[in-house]
Amino acid sequence: MAPLLLAALGLLGGACTEAWGVNLKAEPVSRMEGSCMTLPCSFSYPQREQVTAVMWKQNDMYFVYHLEEVWVSAVFKDRAHYLGDQQHNCSLRLSGLRLRDQGTYHFRFQTTNGNRTEGWTGQPGVKLSVLADACGTPHLQVDPESLTCSVRDSCPYSPSWYGPDGRLIPEQTQQGNQSRLQRSSSQLPPGTALSCLMDGYKEPCTPDWPPKSALNKTSVEILQLTQRSLGRDNNSIMLHCQGPSREPVTRYIWSRDSKWLLEAGEDLSITHEDVAGDGGYTCGIWMSSLGWGLLVSSRGEPITLHCRSGCFQLSPLLIGAIVVAGILIIAFINLGAHYLCRRGQKKTELAKGETMAVDSLCGDVLNCPTLEMESTYENVGFKSCGSRTAL
Structure with a gap:
């Protein structure tokens, strides 16, 4: 009797594992404009079937994700990231949410078994609501030894600084709609980034965060003169901060000898009067969008300018x-x-x-x-x- 019962349970278990279905959280999701969301998802099918296609659709009209990218709606390209596979994981990540992203999202997969093709769509799907942004784009203020990230007074969330490892930085002072970080440029290693995120936007759901293109492309270049020395015969040297070509740069900042400079521009003109002794220059780029800001330091060693004889500065x-x-x-x-x-x-x-x-x-x-x-x-x-x- 016992062996027969175990066999029956085994058949039931096998039947359950081979059932068609999509397991998706049914509760509505609400997010702020500019933030992101992750939809955990899994699917099942009979073992004899072979998955040939997976896709996500919005309102049964627009393809959010498809194995064949040509089918994906232009408004979701570069924002929708499929985290799953063609076996059982169908999780989706959607970043940079827009008001038009509101709607119901469904996952569908197709299988083949010999000459027969099957398809299954998860019901009822997930309903997404996107709320209008009230925080705007974070603003960066620079002092010689500190960085301040601020947002609109109307923002219901507070900004916070996060380190290159993605962890919250405890050494920061939050007051109202701004957060001040006591940190010099020497405390930010070359080619690394600091993030300023709103509490309502801080879900770490961007796969490429911080953007590798920003970390790898930001550098300081000398635009004028091949020599790195300044004297009375050389009026100035122009330094250029090279940022990533495919990322929107909101602001450029400069530092000299661990001190942040107040100048903000892609190019920095340096005369012999600006240099007393030797000075190491670095730059950084500030990229920001709704709910987040990113400060990326230039990669490589600082550019050092040597002051020749006759070049001095009065304190x-x-x-x-x-x-x-x-x-x-x-x-x-x-x-x-x-x-x-x-x-x-x-x-x-x-x-x-x-x-x-x-x-x-x-x-x-x-x-x-x-x-x-x-x-x-x-x-x-x-x-x-x-x-x-x-x-």
Whole structure:
């Protein structure tokens, strides 16, 4: 009796494993515009069947995915990623959601068995709702030693920084609609990326994240001069930040000696006045879209510019000291001239000898009466500032 029962259970188990069907989560899915979604899916069929085609459709009208790419609707190309296979996994990932992506999604597969072809569509499918974006594109603010990612005040989510490994960075300060990360350029290794994601968009469902094209293509190039030195004969060197040609770059940023520069542009002009000693330059690109931002550092070693002799830079402290010294010198000159004029007014006569007029010193500088200086072979003195005395 027991062997017969086990045999019956085995037949039932085999029948269940060979049943036609699609196992798909039936609950509706709601996502924000610009975010992404992953639909876990599995399918089954009799063992004697051979799968020849797998596909996803929206509203039974548009192909989201098909083995033959020519059938895929243009609006889903490069956004729909089939994570499954032709055996039993039919999971789908859809990124960069748009309002028009709303609808019901079905998975269908086809099989053959000899000359017979079968097809099966999962029912009732999954209903997707896409909500209008309220956060916009994240904005990057740069300070010499920090990076700030911010979004609109109307955004219900907070931005967060994630490291190259995709993990949340704990050393960040979140306040309202922005997050500040205390991190210098030297703390971002060449060819790596930092991500700024909204809490409502942070599902890691992009297969190529961060984009390999951005990591591999971002670099610094010298556009002018073959030598990497600056002197008075070389007015400037133009550095160029080369980004990926197939990725939209929102902003370029530069750094020198671990400090982020405030300049933002694809090209950076450097003169000999900008370089004090040696300076290593790197660049980065900021790519952003609805709900996410990506900062990619240039690959390779920083470009170092050497300062030749005659090339120097005055620090703000030294400039301030020079200005103060100049003011003090002028003050001492005026005090000395004033003292001499006052002394000349008190004297009644000077030693006899050849006189020399210095009217301009008293008249033009201190507006005092005419001053004359008499000199002899023995001494030099100042005549009193009064009316000219006849010899």
